[in-house]
Every structure is written in C-alpha cells, then in structure tokens.
Amino acid sequence: MRRYLHGVQRRAFWRLIRAGGSVREAAYGAGVSHRAGNYWFVHRGGVCPVSLAEPSGRYLSPTEREAIALLHARGRSARAIATEIDRHHATVSRELTRNCTAREGDYRPLLAQHKAERRAARPKLSKLAANPALREQVQSKLEEHLSPEQISAELRLEFPDDHSMQISHEAIYQSLFVQGKGELRRELTRCLRTGRAMRRPRKRNDGRREKIPNLISISERPAEAEDRAVPGHWEGDLILGAHNRSAIGTLVERSTRFLMLLHLPNDHGAEAVRDAIADAMRELPAHLRRSLAWDRGREMTRHVEITVAVDLPVYFCDPASPWQRGTNENTNGLLRQYFAKGSDLSVFPKDYLDFVAAQVNRRPRKTLDWKRPADALADLLSNPPPLDRVATTG
DSSP states (O other): OHHHHHHHHHHHHHHHHHTTOOHHHHHHHHTSOHHHHHHHHHHTTTOOOSOOOOOOOSSOOHHHHHHHHHHHHTTOOHHHHHHHHTOOHHHHHHHHHHHBOTTTOOBOHHHHHHHHHHHHOSOOOOHHHHOHHHHHHHHHHHHTTOOHHHHHHHHHHHOTTOGGGOOOHHHHHHHHHSOOTTOOOGGGGGGSSSOOSSOOOSSOOOSSBOOOTTOOBGGGSOGGGTSSOSSOEEEEEEEEOGGGOOEEEEEEETTTOOEEEEOOSSOOSHHHHHHHHHHHHTTSOGGGOSEEEEOSBGGGTTHHHHHHHHOOOEEEOOTTOGGGGHHHHHHHHHHTTTSOTTSOGGGSOHHHHHHHHHHHHTSOBGGGTTBOHHHHHHHHHHSOOOHHHHHHHO
16 A cells, blocks of 8 residues: 555656646645655656656546645635636635645645545445435325425425435435435335336437427517417417327417317328418417417428418427426316326317317416406407507517
C-alpha cells in the first residue's frame, strides 16, 4: 500500500510541476516533504519519468484535482479555476467546499480523490434498506394509493427535523422498479397509478412518431387561443383501442368544451383522419374554425390538405407535452367511461359515437359556471360575432 501511495504521490508531484508549479508547491500538493520533492526533481534532472495522460470524463480526474490544488493555493477563484480546467464553476466550487480543510482552508487533491472513490464505491445500501422504520412508512402510504411524490412531501411535513425519515420520490421509484435486498415489495407497484412493474423511458421510438412535413409549432398559434376568450380554437387527438389497431378521433373546442367524435371504423391513417376532420369541420361556420392543435402523431402527416380543404390551420404540440392540449386530454379521460382501454373501438357504430358525444356535451361544467357545452355552442351558433370582428380575429 505504501509503495502504491508513493507512486501516486510521485505522479501527482510531476503533474503539478508540468502545470507550472514550483518544487515546493508541487511537493505540498502531492502531500510529501519539500526534501522528497526536491530529490525527485534533481534525481530526474527535471524530466518527468511517467506518463501523465489521463482521460477527463464526467467526474473530476486526479490530474484535475491537482490543478485545482495548485491554482487554489495561488489564490485563484473557483470561477477562474473552472476556466483553466474547462469545467463548470459550480463543479469546482462544490469540490472546494466539500474537501477544503476547516482550519487552514487548504485543498489536498489526494485526500479529495480518496473521498471521491469511497463515495463512488458500489454497491451501496439504499436508505430504505438501511432504515426499516422509513420503509414501513413508505409501504403503508403506498398501500393508501399515494404517489411517491405525495409520500415524499408528506414525510417532510411529518418529520421536518428528522432527515433519516425523509426520502425523495425518485428513490421510492428506484426501490420499486430495481429490486434489491431490503427494498420495497415488488407487488406494491400495483398501488401506483400506472400499475406498471417496469419503468418506461420517456423518449422511445414506438413507431408512432415520425417527421411531419411543413409542421407549424403550437408556439406560433394566435395568442387569442390561450385565454379561451375567442371561440373556434380546437384540440384533437386519437384514443386508441387494443394493440393500437382501432381508434376514435376526438375534437374539443377550447372555450365551450364542446366535443365531436370522429368515426374511424376501418382505418386511422393520415388519409382517413384528414377526411374525418374535414367532414366534421364543414358543419361549422367559419368563425368556429380558427385553429386545431394536435400532437405529432403520423396520422396528421396530411395536415396541409386539411388546412386547404376547410381553412383550418393545424398547430403541433411539442414532443411529450400533453399539457399543451389539456382540454383534450381531460375529455379523453372522460370518454374512457364509454370506451374502455384495451377494447376494440372499431365495433362502435357512428350512432353510438354521436350518442356518447351528446352525453358528454350535456354535462354541466364548473369551468363554464355550470353551463353545458352543448348550450354554450348553441349560443355561439345563434349569436355569431360581427363580420368585422371575424375578419380581425380570424
């Protein structure tokens, strides 16, 4: 061990020399006496005897820590040191705060490297495995069908001064999905809202996303659509059946929450969706056809033809951002009362889709001061805005 440590110190000494330090500074940074450093320097004639090349990746390397020690000893700031070693200033600041001695304020690179290697050692015992009381609290709250984020927040409120009884929601998810000794029971994944026993990556290539020609981002949609004061702005999507083989299209008007369902019995490709949207929109006056927001599904690759056919510009939400079509997402959730997940949606005739849409449109909505979407749309149809307003806001 002493021989290994001696080699590390010697390499550290020569790296500091190469960085421009004096013999005294290099010896101090390597943790050896000035006499030993002077001996190495004179004995080798100032020529470095070992290769100093080391890769610099995600974590600070020994070479970088030695450079930090040298520059810190010269009084350089964390930001200036970060510029020298091409790192973020917060990385250097954290490193100095964590490893500088409390009394002298010195930074010892060998000691810092040793601490970093100890922290990186794997495997580690998780907090839940090491604390049975915390594990019991988390398990009981999961059985109450609280989400990991809710559990984490509630534990902080219940144990504000006891950090051993606090845990992040990510640690709870990790314990559920990556089983280890002393972790949460796998069957508790059934208590999660999704019920998944495996974690699904946020970004995946499932064949549903592809490049859409002439795509217009939702950020370019008229500002009047945001506050819902001007009617005629729609949100759309598909609800999919078993194995994505069947679908029903949904269109929801933002200001009235009025719903229209698109019958797609045999196909939900780009041409079928284009024709269904165009047929539905032709039944509406021009002042109720201002814009349509959709996700980036391949069923909308013919969106330009929709715009040409019914003068309805289509705007596309950002990837993985369903909240940009919040009204439509909420309505699709209501529709699952009539169209269960995993069912074959092609068996429902158009008459039944019209019946379901009428049922949803007759529900009083709190956001409309308990008015029904059907009545709100009827008011718009019976009292259209003046033509000059249509011209300026359309």
